[in-house]
Amino acid sequence: MPMIYGEGGREAFFRLQEQIMRTTRDDSILAWGLNNESSMSNFQLFIGEGIFIHGDILAASPSDFADSGQIVAREQASNPLHSLNIYGGTLRAYLPLLTIDSGETLGLLSCGPKSDTKKFAAIPLAKIQSAVANEYVRPRGSPSRLQPLPTSDASPELIHIKKDGQNHILATNQQYMFYDVDLFAKLGIKVLDVFPSICWDDQLALISQTGTDQILIRARQSKEQSLDFVIVIDGHRSDSPMDQLYCVFTCDQKTVLSEIAGKFQREALEVFQLTSASNGSLTLRIKLEPMEGNIISIIPEAMASPPHCTINATMALENLDTILEPTRFLWERKKNEVEMKDLSQRVEECKSQLGDIEEKRETVEKEIKLLEARKSALVEEEQSTIQEVRRLEEKQGDIRKRQTENFRHVVIVQKRLEEFYNAKSCGDGWTPFRLAMETSDIDLMNVLFDEPTDILAEDKRWTRWIIASIKGDVNEIRSLLATDETGLEHKDGIFGRTPLSWAIMKGHRDVAKLLLDTNRVDVRSKDNYGQTPIRWALDAGHHEIVRLMLLRDKPAYLRKFRGHMDLVRVRR
DSSP: OOOOTTOOHHHHHHHHHHHHHHHOOOGGGGOOSBOTTOOOHHHHHHHHHTOOBEEOSSOSSGGGGTTOTTEEEOOOTTSOOOOOEEETTEEEEEEOEEEOTTSOEEEEOSEEETTOTTEEEEEEEEEOOOSSTTEEEEETTOOBEEEEOOSSOOOOEEEEEESOOTTOBSOOSSOEEEEOHHHHHHTTEEEEEEESGGGEETTTTEEEOTTOSEEEEEEEESSTTOOEEEEEEEOSOOSSGGGOOEEEEEEOTTOOHHHHTTTSOHHHHHHHOOOEEEOSSOEEEEEEEEOSTTEEEEEEEEOSSOOSOOOBHHHHTTSHHHHHHHHHHHHHHHHHHHHHHHHHHHHHHHHHHHHHHHHHHHHHHHHHHHHHHHHHHHHHHHHHHHHHHHHHHHHHHHHHHHHHHHHHHHHHHHHHHHHHHHHTTOOOOSOHHHHHHHTTOHHHHHHHHHSTTTOSOSOTTHHHHHHHHHHTOHHHHHHHHHHOOTTTTOOOTTTOOOHHHHHHHTTOHHHHHHHHHTTOOOTTOOOTTSOOHHHHHHHHTOHHHHHHHHHHSOHHHHHHTHHHHHHHHHHO
């Protein structure tokens, strides 16, 4: 079939396939790109992410049929003889549709391998939202496959498959760039690397721009020892895809993209504005063209003559400032001319506003004078307040000294009262120590205990045990048991009583039970007056507490206090 003037080989091959479909219903013409491994991993991945590029339903070149030579047509009784035809950019076909376990949809063709009659050729399909009923696309990068004949009959149905889906995408919440591998291959170059690599899907030839400041693409010519091409694209999204800022450089093959990344900032790209570069044997120009949705197509072109300037990024890294200087000078001259016009207009506007500004300045100066006067008054007030603070701090110091002296007198009084109560055979009268514990005055207790009277051991934490036991604070006792049990058997320095003794004296049964449950308290511990916890309980008539202690004591001690048990029974 002769080519039409101006028509490329790709378009001519499409036209040839359309002509074949008009004269025969052999749908083996769709079984191109056959992959015996039936790999659909790329298709599955991008369907799951909600985005993929529509491919062509027809083969782009004869090489796509390289693995389809063994495919022959087959007739099925259940498949009526409907011819394939293309109308309005859509291929109309009657195909049985099969959904396999992975969720993919396959269209079964009336053809298969000559050597295996139990297998049929199938093409991957993806349904799209369209005004046309049952409209599908063939995802790009999804090969045909050999599929066993399904156990259940699948009736053919009329579907529409978009013929050319190169400019269509699905799902659009990100910005992508797409490069056609075949277009690069025609120029003898191949995309080898992208930085950052996480943005690149080399199987689908897709590069994501989301969340990336700069993207670098390395393309290498098939010739050995030639310089690589590096496309540097600014990652900031612009209002229009046509406003993308990018430059084309060369670099040594050993230079990794991470060494170049970030070295050519946006200012440098604006200065260079180089959309083409030459490596000595090829002059490559790059164009960015918008596709449907949020995809930009990277189009490579070979130029007949080299550009006026090509920058080797590897060499430029060492002398970047020197290279930028002359280009920046010319660029700034043009920029300054534009700025001068803008400044001239602004000068005239400013002159017209000058009178208003002067009037406002005078008003501000009056306000400043008022503020200065206010400032002076505040400075005087500040100095006066500072002096008052110093005076009060000195007074606080005097009170602290007197307070220390008072605490010392309290210790002396405490000792005297202790001797007095002991001499008079009295209980613990309203002594300073008891007053401190009843009112939770830790400061007073610390002063009492800090004196060289051996009233307090080195660890003051046990005072919390004493105060909690006197008040019957169950929650405080639980908190102390959960963190530290070292104060269980500590005695106060005046009465020599443990927390258990104080809890029993006050009749706090719950606290006494908590302390007894630890099995670490001594119910026979004597205070400075020879009293044990069990004796305090008996004297106070706390029969339940006595029973609790006796039941938890050792058998030998139970026998020793059998008389106490009889006393409890009599009193009950």
